[in-house]
Amino acid sequence: MTVRDLPFDAVFSDESGGNIKTPQSEYSEHGRFPVVDQGKALIAGYVDDEARVCGSGRPAIVFGDHTRAVKYVDFPFCMGADGVKVLRPKIEADLKYLYYFLRQVGLPNAGYDRHFKYLKRITVTLPPLPEQRRIAAILDQADALRAKRREALAQLDRLTQAIFTDMFGDPVRNPRQWPNAAVLGDVADIVSGVTKGRRLNGIEVRPVPYLAVANVQDKSLNLSIVKEIEATEDEIRRYRLQKNDLLLTEGGDPDKLGRGTLWQNELPECIHQNHIFRVRLKSDQVHPVFLNWLVGSERGKKYFLRSAKQTTGIASINMTQLRGFPLLVPPMPLQLEFASRLEHLASIRSGQTRALEAVDGLFASLQHRAFRGEL
Known part of the structure; x- marks a missing residue:
């Protein structure tokens, strides 16, 4: 050949x-x-x-x-x-x-x-044209498997959104008339994190992992790259993340306002930078999983867009605006049922994600071999 x-x-x-x-x-x-x-x-x-x-x-x-x-x-x-x-x-x-x-x-x-x-x-x-077509056909089949796995994950995401709406109704119109007098500052302690480049004046520090904006996605974490920062023991104590802390980004593209996820002790010790708000519930009226979905819903997006400061396509919210976020408070048993359903779906999603990773690995191997003449 x-x-x-x-x-x-x-x-x-x-x-x-x-x-x-x-x-x-x-x-x-x-x-x-x-x-x-x-x-x-x-x-x-x-x-x-x-x-x-x-x-x-x-x-x-x-x-x-x-x-x-x-x-x-x-x-x-x-x-x-x-x-x-x-x-x-x-x-x-x-x-x-x-x-x-x-x-x-x-x-x-x-x-x-x-x-x-x-x-x-x-x-x-x-290679000769028939061999090109053979290689393309093999890679097409492998790529189609990847597409099916990704679609399965997308279907799970849509199902989760459908469950939220089915259980709680439209959070903007609140047709089920859930109590809505409370704001986020009533039920949670909210802080921003450690500032890079601050003056430490010779105070003893040690390196500790910290979350930046890139790590906090919409209802997920990207921990592929986690940087470290030199912090004092007092800073580590004040900013150390705890299980079920809700992490929200301060700003970015307007359509991403309210982007956030829950911390589940993915790292044994971690703090967060000042462009991320940490929301720690202090009331048993609101479940952290429900709160994550409520803040990221259309109710949250509309509120933050109304409140945010916007310059050159970038929008940002401040502590006062976040504390003033208007809550909906359905009965706790309903919030617990929602969290239980999401935990079950998360288990299914984890299996689908592992399957996608395996298919991605297969595709990368086939691709590597194809263009080295080994397929």
Whole structure:
């Protein structure tokens, strides 16, 4: 079997030019033609203008110049306005094979700099066309398994949201008329965390793990990278996290206000930085799991958007606004039942997550072997 190694420019034609680009401000939620930009999602929005369809609707690979995202697009689409590179083969080659090849290329991460210049320096390995199609078919099957696992996890997330609404009703309208006179400051102690770069004036310190904004996701933690900070024993005592502390980010994108999760002693000792609020319940009126979901619900989002300070697309809330968050207080037995249901679903989700990790590992192995000629 003859395998060729060709420079990028000998394989790919950059067909980005000559197309009408669609700025994000013109995206619609529905329309005749999808818009593909450099974001993570395959489809970013829709437009109705047929004149914007890229390259007569022929299949293409879309590369995000800033994001390094690689997408296979086999339907008529319109280009996003910034950082979109549309690639098609200029020689006889299988487009899906080329897509998988580009996905496994390790480009340097230059932040929001442009990355197409790095992509153009690569060498493309091309086995004969039938072998390209065979490899693409195998990777397609493995990728389809990954997609099914991810969809199963998404279904579990939707089920959890449905359970919340079914048990408590719409938290914005409160049709079941749960008591709503209390605010968060009535039932919880709320503090912000330790400040980086503060003056310690020679006081003895020791390193301790601390949570930054990137660690706190919507109802989950990302502990892949946990940094340490030098802190005094008094600071560690004041800011040390305890089981069922609700962690909320101070700010970020407006649609992410109220983002937070519960701490479940994932680390034996950990504190938090000042851009994260720690909410520690001091009342038995509210269950921490219910509180997490209430704060992250539409009720929370609407309240924080009304209250937040917004500058250049970034929104932030302060301690006073968080303390003033208007609660709903359903009966505790109902809150306990909700927490029990979520615990059961979390067990199922954990199994699905492990299965996805196994499939991801299989895909990475297949991909590695495929482009080393070992598949």
